[in-house]
Amino acid sequence: MKRANIVRLVVPAVFILGISLLHYLTPLHLPMLHDIFQRLYYLPIILAAFWFGLRGGLVSSIVVSIMYAPHVLFQWGVHPSLELEKYLEILLYNIVGGVTGLLSQREVARREELHKTARGLEDSYKKLQSQADLVIEIEEQLRRAERLSVLGELSAVLAHEIRNPLGSIKGTAEILKDSFRPGESNYEFLEILLKETDRLNRVVEDFLGLARPLQVERATCDIMAELNEIVTLISTEAAARGVSIELNPAELPAVHGDREKLRQAFLNLLMNGLQATGRGGKLTVSASCPGPAEESPAVVELSFADTGEGIEPDRLNRIFEPFFTTKPDGTGLGLAITQKIVESHGGSIQVASEKGKGTTFTVRLPV
Structure with a gap:
């Protein structure tokens, strides 16, 4: 029994015992005091009814009746008119105890019902909030899909209008390069031209890879072997x-996925971490299977953490957007492609960063 309930039991009992002693020890020639003591019995009855409901009110009124009846019978018995009044008072004790206990019990039931309703409203609010978050997430995915759709429409034009001229420029530069010797200024200029042509071609390839639908060839893939x-x-x-x-x-279970695509995603994350980490820094790659050990793991979790400068909070929620980059010479397509590869495998990728302490990318892939 809880300590509070013990106190609630003791207090009415002490009240009843104390008032009864006052009755029995007070001389009968002081009827005014007996009238006061008689009314004091209502206090423990009402308290018991308030704390324990109908049962408490009835039990306390019955105990009061048992304690008070001998006093009426043996001490006031010589006064029949007073005796009748006091027996009516005993009846009133039981009525008050029953009515007060019933009202208190109904109030408690109503309070519990209100608490239950409040809990139900709170649960409904949480469900609505989670559904609202889901709607926002779906809207974001739809916006991203719309952007990718626009990129897909542009990809056909880029394939013809940029890649073909790039091939001609590269071929012409290679022919001209043979006309000069290493060390000559024109030779160095042509090397720069070829290097930038290759870079522009890679940008176009990344752009086309992001825009067109990703074809995933499923096979058993050893994640740890790929990371090694x-x-x-x-x-x-x-x-x-x-x-x-x-x-x-x-020790990781095999993942059913496209080995080459996953290698590309992991390489993008490692190269990003490497470029973000300064000299003397550290790049840590960790793998685990979250979940109870006795159950088969549902996902494989990979962590890519660097000790670089970190990313500002206002930029953190944009790093997966196409063409958004924090690097001077970046294209802003690497992380967008990585996210597309991971999601095409039914997985997810998240990022956490703290300015001055580094950035951590977490990839979860279903087993």
Whole structure:
């Protein structure tokens, strides 16, 4: 029994016992005091009824009747008219206890009903809020799909109007390059022209890859093996930049996905982290299977964390938008393509960043 309930039981009992003692110990030639004590019995009855409802009110009134009846019978019995009045008072005790307890019980039931209604409204509000968030997310996906649709319409024009002239420019530059020797200024200019032509061609390829529908060839894919290969691939460039790479291995189940597309997504994230991390920094790749150990994992979670400068909060929610970039020479397509690859596998990608402490990309792929 709770301490509060014990106190509520003790208080009326002490009241009833104390008032009864006052009755029995007070001489009968002081009827005014007995009248006062007689009225005091209503206090424990009302308290018990208020705290314990109908049962409390009736029990306390019955106890009062039992305690008070001998006093009436043996001490006031010589006065029949007074005795009748006091028996009527006992009847009134039980009526007050019953009525007060019933009203209190109804009030408690009404209060509980109001609490239940409030909880139901709170749950409904939470559901509405979650549905509103879902609607906002779907609207954002629709807006993104609309932007990609516009890009898709432009892709056909770009394929013809940009790639073909680029091929001609590159071929002409290679022919002219053979006419000069290494070290000559014209030779260096033509090398720059070829380099920028290749860069522009990559931008067009990325743009077309983002615009057209992504074809995913499903097969069993060992995620840890892919990460090991990619980390080995970029380790030379990381060493040249003075950045250390740490891969935390884990036992992961196989993922059913497109190996080449996933490699491209992971490479984009690692190169972004590498370029964002200054000399002496660190790039950490971690893998895990969140969820209870006794159950089969539903997703594989990959984390790509760097110790770079981080991203400003006002830019953080735009980094997956096409053509939005924080790098001077970036195209703003790498992360948009990465998100498209991950989502085409039924997964999700999230980013968390703190200015001056670094950025973490978290990829979740279904098993």
